Amino acid sequence: MGAGAVGHPIIEGQQVRKTYVGRDSRPTVALAGIDVAFREGDITLLVGPSGCGKTTLLNIIAGFEKADQGAVFERGTPIKGPHPRRGVIFQDPNLFPWLTVWENLMFGPNVRGEDKHVAGQRAEELLAMVGLLKFRDHLPHQLSGGMRHRIAIIRTLANAPEILLADEPFTALDEHTRRKLQEDFYELVSRTRQTVIFVTHNIEEAIYLADRAVIMSPSPGRIKQVIDIDLPRPRDIVDLRFNEYRKMLFNLITPDVMPE
Amino acid sequence: MTSENVNASELVTEDGPQSRAAGRVFAYIQLIDPLKFALPLAIIVAWSAAYASHWLPPVLLPSPWAVVRATLNWIDPSWTGDPKAYFSGTWLTDAIGSSFRALTGFCIGSALAVILGIAVGWSSKAERVFDPTVQLLRPMPRTALLPFAIIFFGLGNLPALFLVVYGVFMQVYLQVVIGVKLVSRDWRRAAAMLGASQTQILWRVIIPGALPHIFSGLRLGIAYAWTMMILAEMFAVPSGFGYVLWRGYEFMRMDIVLAGMFMLGLFGYLSDRIIVMIARRKLVWAQELSGTQL
Numbered sequence: 001m002g003a004g005a006v007g008h009p010i011i012e013g014q015q016v017r018k019t020y021v022g023r024d025s026r027p028t029v030a031l032a033g034i035d036v037a038f039r040e041g042d043i044t045l046l047v048g049p050s051g052c053g054k055t056t057l058l059n060i061i062a063g064f065e066k067a068d069q070g071a072v073f074e075r076g077t078p079i080k081g082p083h084p085r086r087g088v089i090f091q092d093p094n095l096f097p098w099l100t101v102w103e104n105l106m107f108g109p110n111v112r113g114e115d116k117h118v119a120g121q122r123a124e125e126l127l128a129m130v131g132l133l134k135f136r137d138h139l140p141h142q143l144s145g146g147m148r149h150r151i152a153i154i155r156t157l158a159n160a161p162e163i164l165l166a167d168e169p170f171t172a173l174d175e176h177t178r179r180k181l182q183e184d185f186y187e188l189v190s191r192t193r194q195t196v197i198f199v200t201h202n203i204e205e206a207i208y209l210a211d212r213a214v215i216m217s218p219s220p221g222r223i224k225q226v227i228d229i230d231l232p233r234p235r236d237i238v239d240l241r242f243n244e245y246r247k248m249l250f251n252l253i254t255p256d257v258m259p260e
Numbered sequence: 261m262t263s264e265n266v267n268a269s270e271l272v273t274e275d276g277p278q279s280r281a282a283g284r285v286f287a288y289i290q291l292i293d294p295l296k297f298a299l300p301l302a303i304i305v306a307w308s309a310a311y312a313s314h315w316l317p318p319v320l321l322p323s324p325w326a327v328v329r330a331t332l333n334w335i336d337p338s339w340t341g342d343p344k345a346y347f348s349g350t351w352l353t354d355a356i357g358s359s360f361r362a363l364t365g366f367c368i369g370s371a372l373a374v375i376l377g378i379a380v381g382w383s384s385k386a387e388r389v390f391d392p393t394v395q396l397l398r399p400m401p402r403t404a405l406l407p408f409a410i411i412f413f414g415l416g417n418l419p420a421l422f423l424v425v426y427g428v429f430m431q432v433y434l435q436v437v438i439g440v441k442l443v444s445r446d447w448r449r450a451a452a453m454l455g456a457s458q459t460q461i462l463w464r465v466i467i468p469g470a471l472p473h474i475f476s477g478l479r480l481g482i483a484y485a486w487t488m489m490i491l492a493e494m495f496a497v498p499s500g501f502g503y504v505l506w507r508g509y510e511f512m513r514m515d516i517v518l519a520g521m522f523m524l525g526l527f528g529y530l531s532d533r534i535i536v537m538i539a540r541r542k543l544v545w546a547q548e549l550s551g552t553q554l
Contacts, residue, residue, distance in 0.1 A: 062449075062453060063452075063453075064449050064452075064453075081452070082449065082452035082453045083453075083455075084454055084455035086453065087453060087454075088449070088450070088453045090446055090449075090450065092446065094444075094446045094447065094450050096450075096451075096465065096468070097545040097546070097549055098468045098469075098545045098546075107451070107454055107456075107464070108454035108455055111451070111454060111455050111456040111457070111460045111464070112454075112455040139544065139545050139548065140545075141545065141548050141549050142548070155454075156453075156454075159454050159455065
């Protein structure tokens with residue numbers, strides 16, 4: 001990391017279009033041919049109400065899904081499928097339940113044939129940072145929900161991805177656990193100036209984490225506005241300027257919320 | 261190590277080794293759940309009462325004791341001194357022969373089912389090649405293959421093995437396919453984004469993730485192995501539990517018929533327990549995930 005110039009687009013989408021055929025066989029336009037760019041070293045939040053295509057965009061960047069038209073490029077090369085350079089944190093922790101915490105952390109380095117010593121040191125460091133060293137030989141179901149999310153985050157980081165993609169990882173957690181995890185998350189990614197693309201529908205989460213917020217709107221899914229969040233860190237969620245951003249994003253997103 | 265040894269010997273000198281053994285037996289007895297034994301006990305009592313009341317002639321309903329005697333006669337005729345019958349002293353040969361046919365057939369049939377089931381669940385090409393044929397054969401009762409097996413393979417181990425392999429395969433195959441297909445898409449995605457190749461995903465995610473279904477298939481399969489083995493032995497093999505059972509019918513020996521049935525139940529139960537024991541150790545995660553024990 002860090003080698004490329006900070007601020008240069010590392011991921012770029014051109015005319016990305018994706019349509020799903022629903023159960024009533026009516027097509028839903030998840031992404032209506034959008035152009036989007038993500039800068040290296042930035043934490044970019046994709047924010048918008050459900051149906052705005054933010055998760056679809058993330059899945060295309062991850063390589064899990066393919067765009068119907070247009071393409072997404074990583075440093076100028078079209079993305080064709082998943083790659084360990086682009087690590088993903090899912091909505092559920094999604095740990096392998098038959099592997100211990102340690103085996104989960106070493107899954108990526110092992111399948112990639114990375115040096116065990118180097119990867120092991122990195123994994124141990126990450127485990128220590130999230131304070132779960134003594135749980136290394138536990139199975140995932142023996143941990144609490146918050147611990148599982150922490151392990152899921154560092155499992156992806158232990159694989160040393162260049163770009164970190166996160167799909168609403170904290171949505172299912174209670175408020176206090178979520179705040180703590182947001183802090184931990186920022187601490188983990190900021191020390192290496194990790195490039196992050198993070199999907200959320202939570203305005204507060206977006207302002208707390210983002211260097212830049214990409215506001216999306218639904219039917220058809222498109223980008224409404226890109227806002228740089230110019231607040232000092234660590235951010236205070238009850239600060240006056242934080243609230244100004246909150247109001248700005250709220251006014252942008254609320255009119256787009258569709259009745260279910 | 262040393263301190264533990266010292267503690268142990270101290271314990272022995274304090275209460276004496278015999279009282280410790282007695283304590284252990286007592287602890288074991290406390291583990292026995294009386295509820296589990298209530299129904300079998302009631303059935304034996306009702307059976308004894310029915311026998312004593314001469315409700316049915318002894319030829320149709322022998323006493324429990326007569327069944328025990330027939331079993332002993334079957335194992336070793338010198339134990340009871342009862343008159344020799346066709347089954348006297350053949351138990352060991354029968355047990356070895358039947359277990360060999362059932363377990364060998366089970367191993368071959370379930371191995372084939374696991375390999376083909378994983379291939380079909382994993383690759384849509386393999387599914388198109390194999391699955392229609394299996395689905396066409398599956399509704400046909402497996403026992404209907406008996407005449408075919410005897411005509412084709414003659415008498416002996418071969419038709420029995422064929423029937424067991426076929427029956428077990430059909431039972432296990434479906435569970436393996438379901439297990440592989442139900443492995444979560446997100447686990448596969450997680451493995452892919454961590455850098456796993458398709459082969460690595462198969463070995464490290466698909467197969468471990470499908471294991472709960474595979475084991476439930478194996479349990480259904482082992483029961484079917486004994487079923488098919490018995491069928492084959494009744495008609496195509498001149499020894500084994502099924503042979504003893506069928507000759508019992510021909511000689512109207514209800515005592516050995518019941519003894520053979522119990523023996524089969526016992527062997528079926530024991531082989532099922534072995535699979536459950538292995539499953540319990542291999543599937544710690546799945547049991548704790550669901551909060552139940554296999």
